[in-house]
Amino acid sequence: MPLILVTNDDSIYASGLRALVEQLQTLGEVMVVAPASEHSGCSRSVTLGRPLRIRKQRERDGWYAVEGTPTDCIVLALHWLLKGQPRPDIVVSGINRGANLGDSVTYSGTVAGALEGAVNGIPSLAFSLVSRTEFDYTHAAPFAARLTRKVLQAGLPKHTLLNVNIPPGPIRGYRFTRTGTKLLCTNIEERFDPRGRPYYWIGTEADGRDEAPDVDYTAIAEGLVAITPLRNDLTDRSALAHLKSWETEDL
Template sequence: MKRVLITNDDGIYAKGIEVLFFELRKEFEVIVVAPETEQSAVGHAITLINPLRLKKINRNGEFFGYAINGTPADCVKLAIKELVKEPLDLVVSGINLGANVGINVIYSGTVSAATEGTMMGVPSIAVSIDTFKDPDFRPAAKVARQIARMVIEKGLPDNTSLNVNVPAVPYEEIKGFAITKQGTSR
């Protein structure tokens, strides 16, 4: 079974990572390593001075994953270097609450976590849903699983991450995927 690391910048208790976890584990072995608290807009920051602490997290009486008192990039780096003993096939960061587009991508902990995975040699994608109000994360999670499967099967060009932004519509209304370049708008 293919192994997928998931993380985010909204924190381990965020609904988006929970929905992503349950969708991806239908097809993959999933390891969760995420920030203990919200880390939105931290960009690609890493922790240099303070020690990183790891905490096991249960949800509904079951082991869910590990929380780290650091940034999303810290989570990916620590997971790949120290926690996960077997090679990973993919890193998925998300599901972020709100789209990551234009110049805001630079500030995104979600996108930066995927970038860190790519820098460490693991194909990586960031997934965001284009809403802040009452999101249904399930369509974005289904899209994430589709794209995860494609990336694992076909790979990505070297030094390339995918930043996937999913509209806040029912899954059946999503008409397909388009690859674009990052915009510069704010």
């Protein structure tokens, strides 16, 4: 029985997590280590300035709530909760409440949870349901389980994760994609609390996007699941080759 380590960024109480685990239990032993509260947009942050607490969920065997980020969850699972035991066969993060497409993947706590598994050499997947209002995981969760089964059987290149965005409704097909880009307009709104002190909300609005046929945005727009392989190596190799010429110069 494979060991499947599951996390998310919407918290251990999220409906997407529970729908995912229900499907993954048909594939193997599932261990859930997830944040005790929502950590959307936390990226790959790790908690260094305060202690971390782990609470075993009494009502669910193998479930642990961590007062930290998705990255904290995977680190604690691999190096503490499973210390001296076999490593997970796969790490699965999600199902996120909303999209993680294009440039936004660098903000995503969902993707970060899977990324921490990947950098530790474990095949990893991040699942997100692309919606803004209704979140029905009836079709997304079984698809997530089917793709997880495929990765358990076939594996992935080392240190690679799959970032999977699923449109709402029945699954019409899937496409392997690259990460697209979106032109964003950042809005900052100033408000005042009852004591007259200012505070701020940061928001963004789309102002155009990459519409090439092989990008994740296009697959979703066509009603297809977008599956994008990602790695932690952010090196711009074409720029590196160009900048190598500077090595002969004095700076």
